[in-house]
Amino acid sequence: MSAREVTAKAKHLEMGLSDADVLEMYRYIVLARALDDRMWVLQRAGKAMFVISGPGHEGAQVGMMWPLDRKHDWFVPFYRSVAAVLVKGMSPAEILLSLLAKATDPSSGGRQMPAHYGHPRYKILSTSSPVGTQYPHAAGIAYAAKIRRTGEVVITSIGDGGTSQGDWHEALNFAAIHKVPCIFAVENNRYAISVPLNKQMAVPSIALRAQGYGMPGSSVDGNDVLECYRVTKEAYDRAKRGDGPTLIEFRVERLGSHSSDDQQERYRPKEEIEAARQRDPILTFGTYLRSVGLLDDAKDQQLRAEVQREIDEATDVAERAPDPDPATAARHVYYDPDPDNPVDPVWWRGDTDRRR
Amino acid sequence: MPEIRYLDALNQAHHEEFERDERVIVMGEDVGRKGGVFGVTMGLYEKFGEDRVIDTPLAESSIVGCAIGMAANGLLPIAEIQFADFIHPAFDQIVSEAARMRYRSNGAFGCPMVIRVPYGGSHGTALYHSQSVEAFYAHVPGLKVVAPYTPYDAKGMLKEAIRDPDPVLFLEHKRMYRIVKGEVPEGDYTVPIGPAVVRREGKDISVFAYGWMLHESLQAAQALAAEGIDVEVVDVRSLRPLDKETILGSVAKTNKALIVYEDNRFVGFGAELAALIAEEAFEDLDGPVTRLAGPDVPGIPFAKPLEQWFWITQEKIASAVRKLAHY
Numbered sequence: 001m002s003a004r005e006v007t008a009k010a011k012h013l014e015m016g017l018s019d020a021d022v023l024e025m026y027r028y029i030v031l032a033r034a035l036d037d038r039m040w041v042l043q044r045a046g047k048a049m050f051v052i053s054g055p056g057h058e059g060a061q062v063g064m065m066w067p068l069d070r071k072h073d074w075f076v077p078f079y080r081s082v083a084a085v086l087v088k089g090m091s092p093a094e095i096l097l098s099l100l101a102k103a104t105d106p107s108s109g110g111r112q113m114p115a116h117y118g119h120p121r122y123k124i125l126s127t128s129s130p131v132g133t134q135y136p137h138a139a140g141i142a143y144a145a146k147i148r149r150t151g152e153v154v155i156t157s158i159g160d161g162g163t164s165q166g167d168w169h170e171a172l173n174f175a176a177i178h179k180v181p182c183i184f185a186v187e188n189n190r191y192a193i194s195v196p197l198n199k200q201m202a203v204p205s206i207a208l209r210a211q212g213y214g215m216p217g218s219s220v221d222g223n224d225v226l227e228c229y230r231v232t233k234e235a236y237d238r239a240k241r242g243d244g245p246t247l248i249e250f251r252v253e254r255l256g257s258h259s260s261d262d263q264q265e266r267y268r269p270k271e272e273i274e275a276a277r278q279r280d281p282i283l284t285f286g287t288y289l290r291s292v293g294l295l296d297d298a299k300d301q302q303l304r305a306e307v308q309r310e311i312d313e314a315t316d317v318a319e320r321a322p323d324p325d326p327a328t329a330a331r332h333v334y335y336d337p338d339p340d341n342p343v344d345p346v347w348w349r350g351d352t353d354r355r356r
Numbered sequence: 357m358p359e360i361r362y363l364d365a366l367n368q369a370h371h372e373e374f375e376r377d378e379r380v381i382v383m384g385e386d387v388g389r390k391g392g393v394f395g396v397t398m399g400l401y402e403k404f405g406e407d408r409v410i411d412t413p414l415a416e417s418s419i420v421g422c423a424i425g426m427a428a429n430g431l432l433p434i435a436e437i438q439f440a441d442f443i444h445p446a447f448d449q450i451v452s453e454a455a456r457m458r459y460r461s462n463g464a465f466g467c468p469m470v471i472r473v474p475y476g477g478s479h480g481t482a483l484y485h486s487q488s489v490e491a492f493y494a495h496v497p498g499l500k501v502v503a504p505y506t507p508y509d510a511k512g513m514l515k516e517a518i519r520d521p522d523p524v525l526f527l528e529h530k531r532m533y534r535i536v537k538g539e540v541p542e543g544d545y546t547v548p549i550g551p552a553v554v555r556r557e558g559k560d561i562s563v564f565a566y567g568w569m570l571h572e573s574l575q576a577a578q579a580l581a582a583e584g585i586d587v588e589v590v591d592v593r594s595l596r597p598l599d600k601e602t603i604l605g606s607v608a609k610t611n612k613a614l615i616v617y618e619d620n621r622f623v624g625f626g627a628e629l630a631a632l633i634a635e636e637a638f639e640d641l642d643g644p645v646t647r648l649a650g651p652d653v654p655g656i657p658f659a660k661p662l663e664q665w666f667w668i669t670q671e672k673i674a675s676a677v678r679k680l681a682h683y
Contacts, residue, residue, distance in 0.1 A: 074429070109462030118461050125428055126461035130452050136418045137453070140425020140433075147381075147407045148430060166445070170418030177413065332463035333497050335521035 010292040015230055017066075019294055025062050025225060026285055026295070027303060032058040032083035033282060034304075034311045035092045039099050039114070042315070043260045048099045052115045054080035056255035057187050059281025060220075061157075062087055063228025064185050064250065067236040068155060074145075076125045076138040076156035079115040080187060084157065089122035092311055096318035103324040110324040123152075132158065132165030135184065139171040142180035142245070153239045155232075157185040161192025163206055172213040172247065179244030183235045186247070187222065189254035194267040210247035222252035225285045253279050357541055363533040365507035365540045366396045369514040370434070372544060374404050377432065380518055383410035384419055384436030384472075393438055394474060394533050416442055420449040420471060424457070427469045432518055440475035440489045440527070447492070454523040455498030469524075470517045476529040476568055476618055477667065483655030488619035493525045494595040494628070500549055501595040503527040503566040507538040509593055512547030520549065529567035536571060552599035554606065558588035561612040561681050564603065564629055566592045569616045569668060576673040585681050595625055603629065604637050611642040614680050618668055621649035643683035648676040 012022045036055050042048040054061065061083035065075070068088070075081075075088045082095065094106050098117075101110035107118045107126065118126030125141065127134055138156035145152040162168055163186055175182050186206050190197040203209065210217025216238070220231045228250060235246035253276035257264040264273065289295035360368075373380045382397055388411035391398030401409040412419050416437055423433035437443045443450075450471065457467040477486035494501045500522055504513045510528070517524035555570065556577050565573045570591050577587035590606050592598070607613050613633050615626040630645045648668060650656075656666045 076425075105462075106464070108460050111462060112460050116460070118464065120461075120464045125425075126457060126465045128452050128456065128460065130448055133421060133449060133453050136421025136449065137425035137428065139418070140422035140427075141429040142425070143422060144426045144429035144431045150429075152429070166415075167417055167421055167449075170413070170415040171421065173413055173415070174418050174422055332458050332461075334458065334500075335466060336458075336463060 011226055011288075012292070015226060015233070017226070017229065021066070022226075022289060023294060025066060026289055027307070028062045028083055028087055029058040029225070029282055029285060030304060031092065031307050031310065032061070032086055034307045035086070035095060035314075036082055038311050038315060039096070040256075040260070042096075042099065047319070048114065049101070050113055050260055051099070052079045052259040053256070054082045054187075056189065056253040056276065056280065057222070058083035059225040059285055060187055060222030060228045060250035060252050063225045064155065064157070064183075064232040064248070066229045067233040068153065070122070073152050074123045074125065074138070074141050074154040076134045076141065076154065077117045077127055078131075078134060078158050078162070079127070080159065081117060081157055082115075085117045085119070085122075085124055088124055090117070090119055090124070092314035093317040094119070096314050097321055100318050100321070101324070102318060102321035104321050109328070131162040132167040134158070135168050135171035136174070138182055138184070139175040139180060142175065142182035143178055146178065146180050151240070153181045153183065153236055155183040155185060157187055159192065160186060160188040160190060160197055160200055160206065161195065162186075163209070164200055172210075172215065172245070175245040176213040176215045179242065181239035181242070182245040183232060183239060184245060184247045185232075186249045187252050188249050189252050191254055191258070191264075191268070193258045193262060194264075206249040207247060213247075215245050215247060217247040217249070219249040219251065222250035223279045223281045223284045225281060226288070255280065357539040359537045360507055360540050361534055362507045362510050362528070362536040362538075363395055365511040365538075366514055366528065367398055368540065368542070369511040370397060370400055371403070373515055373518050374400060374408065376544070379430060379432045380434065381408040381410065381426065381431055382434040382436060383412050383423060385412060385414055385438045387411060387436050392436065394530065396472070396528075397436065416444075416446040417449050420446040420454065423469050424449065424454050424467055427467050428465060432468055434470045434472055434518065436472045438474070439485050440473045441484045441487045443473060443489055450493065450499070450523070450525070451496050455496045458522065459498055466521050467523045468521045470514070470526050471523065472526045472528065474528050474530045476531060477656040477663070478531040480658065480663070481530070481656065482658035486656040488617070488650070490527055490595055491619055491623060491625045494625050498522070499596065500524040501527065502549055502593060503529070503595060504547070504593050505532070505536070505555075505567060505570045505591050507536065507540045509547050511540055512545050513549060513593070515544070516546040516549055519546070524549065527567065531568045532571065550594050550597045550599055552593060552602040553591045554588060554602065555591045556587065556589040558586040558610065560586045560610060561614060561677055562588045562590055562606040562610045563614045563616060563673070563677065564590045564592050564626075565616040566595065567618070569618050572668060572670045573616055573673055576670040576677060579670065580674055580677055583678075585677060587677060592629070598628075598632070600632060600636070603632065607633055607637040608640045611640055612680055612683070613637075613641070613645050614676055615645070615647045615649075616668060616673055617647070617649045619650055620652050621647060622652050624649050643680050646676065646680050648673060
């Protein structure tokens with residue numbers, strides 16, 4: 001009874017999140033990190049060509065994705081969106097299939113480099129490598145949602161470097177003019193590969209830029225998972241009410257190098273990397289859960305063991321999966337339906353015959 | 357059947373498709389209240405409202421980029437680029453995104469959209485209102501590129517492009533809007549994307565052209581008939597996909613090929629036609645595959661004498677035909 005009294009005052013309950021919610025959120029963060037670690041191991045072992053991922057971003061991503069209706073709403077990701085696409089519905093195995101470029105990789109059938117997420121069933125739009133191009137796509141998806149009155153909300157994400165692209169600015173402008181139901185997230189880890197924030201922009205906060213487009217902007221500590229949720233929930237409700245888009249800056253830490261082809265030790269001070277590790281969302285959120293009596297060492301160990309098993313199983317699935325057949329390499333340049341393809345490209349539209 | 361202008365045929369196609377399918381929308385600079393700077397979207401705003409007829413900010417990359425998102429979420433957008441000369445900021449969205457969406461997602465996502473592009477030189481349009489951009493885009497797998505010439509084709513191919521599940525770059529030579537007229541049936545019909553068409557039968561030499569260059573070529577062919585040169589004129593209205601059969605069939609018949617295009621000659625679209633004919637019709641040829649194209653300067657200069665120097669006119673075409681016919 002006394003334990004319940006403690007949690008009754010807990011911050012998450014005041015926000016409308018249940019105990020089960022926050023434990024599930026924590027599980028996603030731990031799962032994303034374990035998956036991330038596995039991807040790097042597979043790369044170091046020579047099984048994966050390349051890794052780009054999001055260690056340190058998981059707390060912000062889980063917080064920002066939590067208000068969404070995972071089946072109904074849209075997500076337009078970027079290459080660090082590991083935790084976000086997991087919350088949206090992708091499985092660790094699906095992500096590892098793309099890492100190992102297998103035929104059954106749902107994002108691209110092994111055509112794109114890893115981390116170019118896309119999944120029609122989970123309404124995750126296919127993404128490319130040029131930075132910033134996804135922002136206008138999100139604005140367009142949201143515009144369609146608005147005039148078709150589907151009630152869908154769109155969330156898209158990008159890094160701080162991406163905010164320098166013209167597409168980023170053009171998308172915010174278009175979205176604000178039309179008050180579309182879109183949340184524009186920026187995961188600001190203060191580095192675009194090696195270029196620090198002060199060489200990327202002169203403004204102290206990316207959220208300030210929202211004013212220039214006529215939309216609300218917030219800046220939030222990306223290691224404070226509940227705060228990430230709260231701010232995104234506000235933006236989500238605003239979008240649902242028809243009051244238009246929101247820009248949210250999530251101040252996160254990049255715990256690793258940009259990618260497996262980069263060594264951050266060459267351009268980041270050791271002390272800074274060490275300090276970043278102290279703000280790891282697994283630590284900060286774990287500490288919160290302990291403080292409200294929802295987590296202890298035993299529970300944590302049990303959860304991590306379960307997650308590890310899931311990652312091991314996913315790795316087996318991905319490693320056993322077949323490579324793509326070169327005979328299929330010329331397919332899908334133009335509309336080219338395959339009755340055997342498990343992915344139905346237009347499943348959510350209900351107008352397949354018209355669209356062919 | 358009434359004769360209408362090229363422009364009116366395009367406008368008709370818009371109205372009918374908007375009526376037929378509520379997913380069709382148009383977006384671009386001045387397409388709404390003004391009805392487009394050339395008048396192609398006239399009357400749509402009043403009839404279908406601002407949700408479907410969108411006056412966009414002056415930002416080509418997001419005109420195309422937002423249209424890609426709309427296409428992903430159940431709309432059939434027509435993105436108008438006001439002048440081909442201003443399409444370049446959208447190059448990345450067209451080439452990296454629209455054209456690759458299907459391939460990169462292994463068929464999971466498509467990009468059913470039309471990008472309408474007024475192009476080419478007209479009177480006094482100079483460097484930045486006269487460019488031909490077809491070579492950049494015809495190069496890209498995943499895109500379809502068309503340049504219809506007759507008003508009949510303009511209407512039928514635009515309807516086909518709107519209904520096509522893939523992105524179509526739809527080129528409209530500006531000079532044709534008010535000058536080219538033709539019979540266009542009211543009501544629904546489509547013209548398939550892909551096939552070329554022989555506009556004028558002849559036995560001595562084949563001229564391959566599209567857009568305004570087809571107009572000039574037909575005039576030249578008519579003049580040359582009086583000189584006893586029987587010119588076949590082929591309308592290459594679909595640049596990608598390309599109708600090899602009709603092209604090679606014409607060369608097999610006339611044994612001589614002149615390719616006319618307004619774009620800069622070097623690495624222009626005509627170079628692909630020339631390569632195709634050289635590779636696959638070598639045995640049929642009685643003369644060198646020849647290109648007549650725009651000079652390699654950055655654009656059509658403004659002053660009348662300079663403009664005249666650039667233009668590919670029926671006189672220049674006739675002279676190139678004579679030379680090759682007598683080879």
